[in-house]
Amino acid sequence: MSGLRSLATFLALAGAVGVLAFGPVSCRPGDAAPEGAALAGAGAAAGPGQQSATVGGNASATGGRQGIGPGGRSGSPPVLVYPEDRLVRTDREVTYVDLGGNERKVRERLTADGLGNVTLELLEVWDDALQAWVAPTSVQAAVYEQRQLYYVARRDLHFGLPFALQANYGWTEDPQRVTVAGRTCVRTTAHSRKGMGDVELLHEEATGLLLGWTLWNPDGSLYASLTTTSVDDAPPLGGIVWPTDPVVRAPWNDVSDPQALGFTPATPQYLPVGSYLEGRYRVTPVGGGTEMYLARYTDGLRAFSILEFTDPLATGGTTVLSGVPTVRLRQEVAEIEADAVLSGHYTFAAGVLPSEELQLIVAGLLP
Amino acid sequence: MTEPRSHRDPERPERSDEADRPEIRALRALGRAEAPPELWERVQAELRRTQREAPRPVLRPLFRRLAVAAALLLLVGGSAWLLRPGTLGSGSVAPPETLVLAPPTPPEVKEALLAKVQVRRYPSAFGSVQR
Numbered sequence: 220m221s222g223l224r225s226l227a228t229f230l231a232l233a234g235a236v237g238v239l240a241f242g243p244v245s246c247r248p249g250d251a252a253p254e255g256a257a258l259a260g261a262g263a264a265a266g267p268g269q270q271s272a273t274v275g276g277n278a279s280a281t282g283g284r285q286g287i288g289p290g291g292r293s294g295s296p297p298v299l300v301y302p303e304d305r306l307v308r309t310d311r312e313v314t315y316v317d318l319g320g321n322e323r324k325v326r327e328r329l330t331a332d333g334l335g336n337v338t339l340e341l342l343e344v345w346d347d348a349l350q351a352w353v354a355p356t357s358v359q360a361a362v363y364e365q366r367q368l369y370y371v372a373r374r375d376l377h378f379g380l381p382f383a384l385q386a387n388y389g390w391t392e393d394p395q396r397v398t399v400a401g402r403t404c405v406r407t408t409a410h411s412r413k414g415m416g417d418v419e420l421l422h423e424e425a426t427g428l429l430l431g432w433t434l435w436n437p438d439g440s441l442y443a444s445l446t447t448t449s450v451d452d453a454p455p456l457g458g459i460v461w462p463t464d465p466v467v468r469a470p471w472n473d474v475s476d477p478q479a480l481g482f483t484p485a486t487p488q489y490l491p492v493g494s495y496l497e498g499r500y501r502v503t504p505v506g507g508g509t510e511m512y513l514a515r516y517t518d519g520l521r522a523f524s525i526l527e528f529t530d531p532l533a534t535g536g537t538t539v540l541s542g543v544p545t546v547r548l549r550q551e552v553a554e555i556e557a558d559a560v561l562s563g564h565y566t567f568a569a570g571v572l573p574s575e576e577l578q579l580i581v582a583g584l585l586p
Numbered sequence: 587m588t589e590p591r592s593h594r595d596p597e598r599p600e601r602s603d604e605a606d607r608p609e610i611r612a613l614r615a616l617g618r619a620e621a622p623p624e625l626w627e628r629v630q631a632e633l634r635r636t637q638r639e640a641p642r643p644v645l646r647p648l649f650r651r652l653a654v655a656a657a658l659l660l661l662v663g664g665s666a667w668l669l670r671p672g673t674l675g676s677g678s679v680a681p682p683e684t685l686v687l688a689p690p691t692p693p694e695v696k697e698a699l700l701a702k703v704q705v706r707r708y709p710s711a712f713g714s715v716q717r
Contacts, residue, residue: 544704582699582703
């Protein structure tokens, strides 16, 4: 019974995560994240999951963050080409540190047709006990199936507004080139001016194709990294079923939408320093289901989202223990999610942030 | 049959100013007879005397220089305007009017928020170890 409950929880979480990935006014093809079916289950399940996106970096490819000195930080962000915007197939290895402090790894394959269609397939998962790569479980595969567009759009690193990139980070380009997946790459470090932790990028020198990133915690420890292991510029696309956006996102209307959804979104009492609001949306599942409020934020590199909805069928699902609201934390692949449920009202925060940041965000949304 | 008007008829009166000229009157007086050479010489001399030399386009080079100078001025001024802070180069870095970066939160506010809730960690589909 508990197994079924866990499975339902995972699928619900995956659904909610997919919603976060969407942005109604997005111009990036990967912004459309799938997850319609999970939306309906999100409220009825033990708890909705918030998705957080984590940006990984390729520490292995770059040799660690110590490789770039702190000097000369007056540079500019590089010009990047994201894999999902090209005809390409890349195999990647994502490394992240879970909430228990354990390093975990997965292998995934991104395929894009350069026309807006993209898939992200989970290939293998590192098994600590076996010390070997193993095939993913059905639950892990299901999580990826539902979150693939979200992972591409929000977990993977993308630049925010140039002003935020310059205000929040100083930029240094390593004069020494590195080789990633057989491609000559430029390594650029974004030094956080706000104490949020540095970020390293690896992009192909000739094309600007982003092939790796590493995200560091404020204390210098690894948060997550992504390293591309192979690149195919002419992949076979036959037989690929491209995932579609299962929700419709529309710009949030402060007058009509609260009436329609039955609640007014909470005003955040806490936001990570340097972050800014990218957009607020009303999310409607294509096949019907609970409508949600979605707000997306970033500091230019670290993206996170806030999701709220009220599920009348889950009125009893209140995460209050001993009279104190409970914030639930969960980490999936290179992402951390936090949520709280009070009288059927779900509040999520998920993003490429340390767990404490997400706890603060959710706590700041509670009454 | 009317004679084409384009043919000049010596009998037809010319424009009044020409008709008043003594040479013309003398020619008319001769009718179709051949004019004496001295008369033609006088006519040619008169024509040379009254012929004005076409004016030299002394202003055209000046206008050309002015046009070039104006174009250069526009080019230099436009480039300076485009390259100034807030236009092209750094324009994309300028904050949109609605963009507000979140300020730092005082530690006591963070502590108050964290004290407001309790935290529980849930297992992950990708690893059961959660402290």
